[in-house]
Amino acid sequence: MRQRILALCLGLALLPTVYATDLNEESADIIKQTYESQLYTLPAFKEGHYGLRMYRQTLDNKYAAAVWSDMARVASRLNRFAAEVNTPEQILLYSEKRIAGYQDETDERSVRRYTVTKHMPEYLYLGVDLLGSMARANEYGLKHKEDAKLRQVIRRYDFNKYATDPEMIRAWAAQLANQVFWLKQLGEQDVTQAFIESFKAAYPDNEDKKLSKQQYGNKLYGLTHIIFADSQYYQRLVSEKQYQWIYDYFRANIDTILLRAKEDIIAEVGISFLLAGLEDDPVVAKTRDAIRKSIDKDKGMIPSVSGDFDLAYGEHRNVLAIMLLDWQSVNKAPTIEQHPRVFSRLPYGLEKK
Template identity: 50%
Template sequence: MKKVASTLLCIAMIIFCGLSLYPLIADNASQTDQFEANTIKHNYEQGLFTLSPYKQTHFGLRMFRQTHDPKYQILVQEDIANISIKLNQFSSDMVSEETMSKYATQKLADYHQSNDERSTRRVNTIQDNPAYVYLGLDLLRYMARIDDYGLQHSNNAKFRQRLLHYPFAELFTNKIMVQAWAAQLANQAYWLKQLQLGDYVALFTQTLQHTYPDNEDHLLSAQQYQNKLYGMTHLIIADSNYYQKQVKEADHPWVFHYFRTHIDRIISDTKQDIIAEVGISFLLAGLQDDPVVYKTRQAIKQAINPQAKLVPSVTGSTDFSHGEHRNVLAIMLLDWHAPTLGPNTTTTPQLFESLPFGLQRKQN
């Protein structure tokens, strides 16, 4: 299976080197906005295959959902191949608490390398809860992604039973978990709803509000303020099924009111990833004429390093790999296209004519 992913990578390199930019029609973005977006996009396309497979597919899937340019299809196929490897491994390993503990220990090692506030909070929440790392952070994520494609694993029933027996409700009411994993919990609430494994969206939203009351923002550290905002933006992004459908502002009144009221502080006190996600949240709700969109676009354009052809970090770093997340968001914000479904077995059936081992079309 690893050879399949490697072969797809080689084919993708050939395709990207040989294709010119697919014609785009953006929603309510100025020519200057589009120019800046295309500059960043060309830069990342040229260096795409220096990135990790995860970051390649993170970039490619978002660009395909925005543009439906066929040159990104190979990255979607790479994503499917990579997920099949992960799920096949879960299928063979998910037999004991010891397995989950070893898996979590490997993940914890990454967080132990950093002493920052976020890593410390995350270590404290998962060192005694290895099942969350195994089931919540990874298995659930891969199952939801493959479900998006209209696929499922051959051991889907086994996976679902394992997730059904995990006490997710306790996570969505735990303020300490929210302080460490706000964005991830927002994602997980919507993934569980998508997979019909429970609807915890309202419960999580309430806990997020109680964890971070708006009138206590001044008590938050910079990291905790950003964690709050990430939780809020991911309520919108996850509701859109990751840029596949428009959301309703009325479903998230607290989020949109807060962003409108605090947009100047968000721009001055947070990083570009969050600024872009706030702007995209309004675009996902069809609010392209809202002043928040204009302000976030201006902030992102002003942050672009013209020599590096990307948005640097808040410390000024132009590291190409570490900047993939904020720069794909910058591209989307500045050259936005209305959400469309796909790719999946219905919208792009040609992508699913041959499936990796362990995967099959979703059974209704």
């Protein structure tokens, strides 16, 4: 009799957990149906962003076409850089056109980016455009046919200059986190630790209350992207111990984060814990609850903070929501060695590394 009562009690204790799991998966499915019914109407970058993340989570070949779109975008950019934008003069002209796009913007983020980057405009070419494309090709097990030429371009610049500048960090925290890990991944300059120390100095925890909403978000994005970049974007688990300072910060400040941060950031905080194998951490439950409640059931997606339901504009926050709510696993994928079907025809310019 005692055993039956114990079993019954245990069953009842498990009910809330099972119920929450079902709710999370159902909520993820609502967003998934919205996006996957219209995936190939999205711009190539957004289509590839969604498809690659879902492929890495599920290894489902239904996302292979979206991954191919991403690969074609990468090839196109590297082809252009190898042929037309690689001398110092060409890079300067390209970068000055890019920086001009921020000149007339008045929001805090754009003003910060314009103000600091106009003094080193080549960063927009090197960090924002070139490194990301080369690293993505590298992750696929590919390289550009003029890889050696493009690496020579990278070696002309000391990335430490960008990664340790406090104003650059206040303007580009998440991007710099990505870029220092991409550089390391490519076997080039390793400034990951220099960036992390400079980031800590730029954003001391005891000054959080002085930060604007934009700057608080920039700090949080920087923290989550250190984790994301080290995982090579959901391809491998990271060590909680290595980034204890980040996880301790998130745990201590999760209630403030839920109040002050956008849904993109809240989802990224939760995913940071999943990337360390910490699915049972209370932070994950809190972020899942917040994200689940932010879904508009009628529109089948999470709107922007201003209430916008644009599918392309909202792709980033919504794919993160799917991953948080229905986390599968990390997978080193797709690669030309392990998933040849995805790479049955390579876009011009890319080859096996």
